[in-house]
Amino acid sequence: MYKLVIDYHTHTRYSHGKGSIQDNVEAARAKGLSKIAITDHGFNHIGFGMSISDIGKMRDEISYLNQKYSDIEILMGIEANLISVDGEIDIPEKYLDAFDIILMGFHKAVKPATLRDAWILFGRNGLDKLGIINHEKLRQANTSALTKALSRYPIQILTHPGAKIDIDSRALAKAAVKNNVALEINASHGFMTVEYVKIAMEEGANFVICSDAHSPGKVGDFEKGIQIARSAGVPPHRIINSYEYAEHI
Ligand SMILES: [Zn+2]
Ligand SMILES: [Zn+2]
Structure with a gap:
């Protein structure tokens, strides 16, 4: 049913891929x-983010490979981190143009913009499971931080929404539609869930199924994401890395 022709999310040794x-x-x-x-x-x-000093080297390797192969196009991207409640991400302004595509997602073990951001994004979310935090307030703060990032930066893909922190999936889907951002169905850890996908679909969001490969053998392995998309009934032309989407635009 789905013919996926692009993998927009893969890691290499420049972070912690193999x-x-x-x-x-x-x-x-x-x-x-x-x-x-x-x-x-x-x-x-922390520990394995890519280095600013590697940008030039990575670009050279990618240019070389783009010249070498005529059957594939290679994009230089990054999976940026959310680092503040105001929606800042960890790409300094002057490096935004260094990338062909920007993905952004919420991750832990990230150096935040300020101590206050550390407390809200990492501290309170960490304590959430103990039941001593106002969960709804936290959920709204998480959602607001992510939606602000989508409107502040040229982000094309929001990776694994709902993984690691709770979000208001409907509000986030609305922001994604408004800013023309695709929501990732991650084939490696199974977020978004079928339930989230259905809600986002009602809001008119587009999706992308990615491998999130951390080793070459996993590149192009979309199976788990396909299962989620299929269970939620996502039509192929709403998935931006499908053959059908390319036909549609
Ligand atoms: Zn990620
Ligand atoms: Zn990733």
């Missing part, structure tokens, strides 16, 4: 994909 850029590209070619994005973790990821 392969090189070339390894991911070869894997994508072997699976017959027409496009792949290299999207290592943002600079503020």
